[in-house]
Amino acid sequence: xxxxxxFAKDKPAVLGATIVLLIAIVAILAPLLAPYPADVSAxxxxxxxxxxxxxxxxxxxxxxxxxxxRVILGARGALTIALMVVGISMLIGVPxxxxxxxxxxxxxxxxxxxxxxxxxxxxxxxALAIAQLMGPSLQSAMLALTLTYxxxxxxxxxxxxRRLEASLFIDALQCIGARGPRILxxxxxxxxxxxxIVRATIGMGFTILVAxxxxxxxxxxxxxxxxxxxxxxxxxxxxxxxxxxxxxxxLAIFLTVLGFNLLxxxxxxxxxxxxxxxx
Amino acid sequence: MLRFVLRRLLLVIPSLAGLLVMTFxxxxxxxxxxxAALAGENATPAQVAEIRRQYGxxxxxxxxxxxxxxQVARLDFGxxxxxxxxxxxxxxxxxxxxxxxxxxxxxxxxxxxxxxGTIAAVHHNRWPxxxxxILSVGGIAVxxxxxxxxxxxxxxxxxxxxxxxxxxxxxxxxxxxxxGFLLIDSLLAGRLDAFRDALRHLVLPAFTLSLGGLxxxxxxxxxxVLETLQKDFVTYERAQGFPPHALIWKFVLRNSVVAxxxxxxxxxxxxxxxxxVVETIFDWPGIGFYTVQAILTADYKVMxxxxxxxxxxxxxxxxxxxxxxxxxxxxxxxRG
Numbered sequence: 001x002x003x004x005x006x007f008a009k010d011k012p013a014v015l016g017a018t019i020v021l022l023i024a025i026v027a028i029l030a031p032l033l034a035p036y037p038a039d040v041s042a043x044x045x046x047x048x049x050x051x052x053x054x055x056x057x058x059x060x061x062x063x064x065x066x067x068x069x070r071v072i073l074g075a076r077g078a079l080t081i082a083l084m085v086v087g088i089s090m091l092i093g094v095p096x097x098x099x100x101x102x103x104x105x106x107x108x109x110x111x112x113x114x115x116x117x118x119x120x121x122x123x124x125x126x127a128l129a130i131a132q133l134m135g136p137s138l139q140s141a142m143l144a145l146t147l148t149y150x151x152x153x154x155x156x157x158x159x160x161x162r163r164l165e166a167s168l169f170i171d172a173l174q175c176i177g178a179r180g181p182r183i184l185x186x187x188x189x190x191x192x193x194x195x196x197i198v199r200a201t202i203g204m205g206f207t208i209l210v211a212x213x214x215x216x217x218x219x220x221x222x223x224x225x226x227x228x229x230x231x232x233x234x235x236x237x238x239x240x241x242x243x244x245x246x247x248x249x250x251l252a253i254f255l256t257v258l259g260f261n262l263l264x265x266x267x268x269x270x271x272x273x274x275x276x277x278x279x
Numbered sequence: 280m281l282r283f284v285l286r287r288l289l290l291v292i293p294s295l296a297g298l299l300v301m302t303f304x305x306x307x308x309x310x311x312x313x314x315a316a317l318a319g320e321n322a323t324p325a326q327v328a329e330i331r332r333q334y335g336x337x338x339x340x341x342x343x344x345x346x347x348x349x350q351v352a353r354l355d356f357g358x359x360x361x362x363x364x365x366x367x368x369x370x371x372x373x374x375x376x377x378x379x380x381x382x383x384x385x386x387x388x389x390x391x392x393x394x395x396g397t398i399a400a401v402h403h404n405r406w407p408x409x410x411x412x413i414l415s416v417g418g419i420a421v422x423x424x425x426x427x428x429x430x431x432x433x434x435x436x437x438x439x440x441x442x443x444x445x446x447x448x449x450x451x452x453x454x455x456x457x458x459g460f461l462l463i464d465s466l467l468a469g470r471l472d473a474f475r476d477a478l479r480h481l482v483l484p485a486f487t488l489s490l491g492g493l494x495x496x497x498x499x500x501x502x503x504v505l506e507t508l509q510k511d512f513v514t515y516e517r518a519q520g521f522p523p524h525a526l527i528w529k530f531v532l533r534n535s536v537v538a539x540x541x542x543x544x545x546x547x548x549x550x551x552x553x554x555x556v557v558e559t560i561f562d563w564p565g566i567g568f569y570t571v572q573a574i575l576t577a578d579y580k581v582m583x584x585x586x587x588x589x590x591x592x593x594x595x596x597x598x599x600x601x602x603x604x605x606x607x608x609x610x611x612x613x614r615g
Contacts (some may be wrong), residue, residue: 012413069549117297121590122552128574129305209422213556216424217571232425236292239428240436247432250425257420 003270013266019259027075034069043225049242059244062234067244070226070250077227078256081138082207085145086200092146093153094196098184100154101161112158118151124210131219141220145207154198160192194271198264205260211254228253280605287601291594298590303347305586306579356584361576366584369569375459376446377558380552383485388492389543391399395493396454396500396539397532401503411497418494421554427487427560434483442480444562451476460468464492484561489554492546503535510534547595 005243007013031037044064052059057065100111118126130144164170173183214220215229222278228249235245305612313345322330350356350363356366399411435443446461449451453461454468464482465473507513509529551566558567566585573581 011409012416016414064304113293113297116294117301120294120298120593121301121575121586122549122555122593124552124555125570125586128555129570129586132574132577132582133305189549205420209420212422213424216422217559217575219574229422229424232422232428237430240432243432246425246428250422250429253422253425254417254420258417261420262413 007266007270010266010269012262013269016259016262016264016266017134020263023075023256023259024079026072027079030076031071034066034072036066037073039065039069040073040226049238049245051242053246058248059136059242061231061245062238062242067231067248071228071248074249074252075226075230075256077221077225077272078208078211078253080144081211082170082204085142085149085207086144086203089149089203090153090196090200094157094189097154097157098161098188101158102165102184102188103269105187111154112222115151115154115158118148119155123148125212127210127214128217131214136219137163138221138225139159141211141214143211144214146274149203149207152199152203156195157192160195161188164191175197180273183212192268198268198271201260201264201267205257205264208253209257228267282403282600283605284598287598288501291598292595295591296596299348299351300450301346302475302583302586303344306456306583309442313449317462321465326569331581344484357580358390359573360578360583361572361581366580368567370584370588373565375456376563377551377554378565379460379462380481380488380565381458381547381554382565383481383495384547384550385490385492385543387488388496388546391494392496393490393500393532393536396503397527397535399506400501402505406502410587411501415494415497418490419488423487423490424556426490427483430483430487431560441482444560446477446480446564447473448476448480469486484563487560488550488557491553492543492550495542495546496539499539503538504531507531527539541600541603544596544603546598548589551589 001087007017026033037040042065044060045066046063047056047060048062049055050060050064056066056068058071061067061070078118096111096115100108107212126148127141127144131140133144134140161184170183170187172189211220212227212229212232215227216233218230218233221227221230223234230245231249235242235249236244302499335343338346354367358364359366360371362369399408402408434441442448451473454464454470454473457467458465461477462474463476465471504527512524513531515526516530517523544555554563554566555570557563558565559571562568566588568586569581572578573585
């Protein structure tokens, strides 16, 4: 409860949590909330590129589709991609980090050197290259993002596991004959859960951002997906006249990523007193 | 100190070796048939076979890897399928544009980030601090490609204050190339018109690119200033009646920006990576624009060369930051 009270005092973090919650609700209820749910693939050429009105609060796009509906429907895709990428990266990265941190030896060295190599190349360039090599599609974009994100989890968990491995309670467990996997997953893992959660929260925002770049460059979602990055890319041909076409999908990306980052920031302050902002 | 630097350099070798292996795998092993990929979509089987022989793709993998290492050592990355020129020449011609953009962006991030971070720290936990914190998180949250388009929309298309794209207006002749930085070259040639034009072209892309670094520098400055403000010497100076403004901007800041300045080194790598997106939007003739073209047209040789280049820059910058840290804090040298 103390934690909750502390969190409630942190206004930016509460703002972040509210945004994330709102976007999650929008994503789950998207087909019910969108005024024109059929506008994912429909086209109404008679009302193309109309500026915002009450009927179409965000205006319409080059095929006359309601941008408000498509932004709402796009939330679902963005969150799904981010959840999948961060979830799978966690499943790969966390066990590797645990093993590398707890057992020292050649296996640990190999894992960490491979991690270093992945971290040494900018994620965006690596993801673009992998997506291109596998053939541009939403699936390869997700795979590319996962392949480039797991090392972040390995890095963090490795550092925590190294620290915990040297602590007294682990020595005690070893003395009473607890075996490796038991120590790793029942004792070390629960102790590094907070940095994992913080990393995952920030990773959600980050993944949405990189996925939007992939979509924008034509390496992710394909038309007629209501993808935010793709919409911005399509809008470029209609500037400056149709300013609403690019502006609202971009604001949706911004708000979502902002929410996750503010939340992640606030969580970090709570779980890691060493990094607390008041110091 | 020399031993410390040497040890740092040695530690980077496994990472660079790994980078070489990874790029090799990406190009040679991930695509089902690299020869077919190199030959293009409309190639006949005979052409594919010819390419396979020509590029040594029929050799065993370890021979191919040895050949690849030799090429990298000679900086011979072959010819770009997109520009029809040697990749290393293309990179040489385009690197200055990217460096000019990146350095300007980092300069902007530093010049804005340090004062803003200080202001946030001085007004700790009051509204300017909260506002700046939301702004700094926002700076990381904004999609650079979208922000760039919005800036173009407002300042280039609607208001017509700044140019839309490129590095220089089409009508203007570029000053003779000395440093490759248009701003410096035009000043050296005494061409104020070219300088003004280059500067006007630089504003929007550099500002977009600076956002990520701005947020980071602001954060580290804020943390540093907050820590210094609690030191005894500050209390002492305050008690002496030293004017608060002079105290903060003269003494506190100087004692607080070390961490922020080391961040600038690390930001160099991520800013170059960010240039990929920004250059694409602004048609900036640098490495980033080149990379995206290469990736979109599946120009494997360019992808390879650029990935290696950026990997090496990352590694070098990391060593540099470590060395600077070592210079500042001798304890780090002991630990190695």
